[in-house]
Amino acid sequence: MNTVTRPRILVVGAGFAGVECVRRLERKLSPDEADVTLVTPFAYQLYLPLLPQVASGVLTPQSIAVSLRRSKKYRTRIIPGGAIGVDLKSKVCVIRTITDQIVNEPYDYIVLAPGSITRTFDIPGLTDHAFGMKTLAEAAYIRDHVISQLDLADASQDPDERASRLQFVVVGGGYAGTETAACLQRLTHAAVKRYPRLDPGLIKWHLIDIAPKLMPELGDKLGSSAQEILRRRGIEISLGTSIAKAGPEEVTFTDGRVIPTRTLIWTAGVVASPLIATLGAETVKGRLAVAPEMNLPGNDGVFALGDSAAVPDLAKGDDGAMCPPTAQHALRQGKHVADNVIAALRGQSMQRYVHKDLGLVVDLGGTDAVSKPLGIELRGLPAQAVARGYHWSALRTNVAKTRVMTNWLLNAVAGDDFVRTGFQTRKAARLKDFEYTDAYLTPEQVREHIEGTGRQA
Secondary structure, eight states: OOTTTSOEEEEEOOSHHHHHHHHHHHHHSOTTTOEEEEEESSSEEEOGGGHHHHHTTSSOGGGGEEESSSOSSOOOEEEEEEEEEEETTTTEEEEEETTSOEEEEEOSEEEEOOOEEEOOOSOTTHHHHOBOOSSHHHHHHHHHHHHHHHHHHHHOOOHHHHHHHTEEEEEOOSHHHHHHHHHHHHHHHHHGGGOTTSOGGGOEEEEEESSSSSSGGGOHHHHHHHHHHHHHTTEEEEESOOEEEEOSSEEEETTSOEEEOSEEEEOSOEEEOGGGGGGOOOEETTEEEOOTTSBOTTSTTEEEOGGGEEOBOGGGOSSSOBOOSOHHHHHHHHHHHHHHHHHHHTTOOOOOOOOOOOEEEEEOSTTOEEEEETTOOEEHHHHHHHHHHHHHHHSSSHHHHHHHHHHHHHHHHHOOOOOOOOTTTTOOOOHHHHSOGGGOOOHHHHHHHHHHHOSOO
């Protein structure tokens, strides 16, 4: 069988779902059965749950970014760029490469795993002044920024400026927000001891969320335990509250409080990648509506999974529940959808996706953690062991596991270094600068582009 006639499988996204799918396709398909192509702006798989530990300096950025080019045995072609549109009728994916060239990539089978972006609202000043916690660059930048606030406060002669630089606001009481506030508070609490001129009492962390509880999935007891741990550390928790307005030097809460601060970290949830809107297909809360087999009904050879797909959660029955956008589901969906793509390719029957949630883990830094593996509630060191053990085992390569374990051991023994790299020094970079949400086409623009350029790249 020659290259021209081999079916073309295009995978969009190199997150948990996309990479697991690609690796399984490589293992189970013979080289002459299909050509596999992966579209991703970065040739690495990012282990998102550990981003707060990168922001706090416990882990190095490289340790949670697993290179997709490290092994010589993989045969998948990688296109460095981002998918900005898909025409289901023509079976063409429109890609903007990292050189800003727009190309067409035809496919026979497409697996859509573009992930999600930070969910924002129409709040004045939010995208101009808030930081996100969704990318490796954001985590590295936030670490530099937080440490620089200590340096700038130490250098300032103005008491008001000093106080504002030492107040930090995190919005979002989910796992990302809670772990980010917990890990960064530990960092500043340890670092301020190296600044004799700074009053440790000036450092204040605020964690706010519009919901009535932090991490409600944990249940009342564990959720209350997490809140108690954070409050004991001095983190002020405000529930039923959000942001009314954000400025360069202050944040206004919806309850009327005005907090002088130079640091607003926004982690209030995620939404599906804007790529999904370019398909013109049915969605559920912005996520592509797919069948339990993760294929798109009425469209041959189209599959979707992960954060951007509304996959029915059959483990919870037939009550319309959808799989939550977690790494646990994405990993398993990636393998399952690969099997279904192969089944479709070989003319076999596809299988429905069913996975019962194994539990939740929340690492609050140090010896503090709360976990709920298989419904068992744990706190303290046992919970920390489960949390880190789960994350460690989920890392895809032995190199990544070795780096992460080494970082954990080194941090436990030697503590933090409080090193500021100078990344983007004196140049502001906020949420809007890290997530290129304006790069996507509308369904009409996709069709116009393909009609004007033809199907082939």
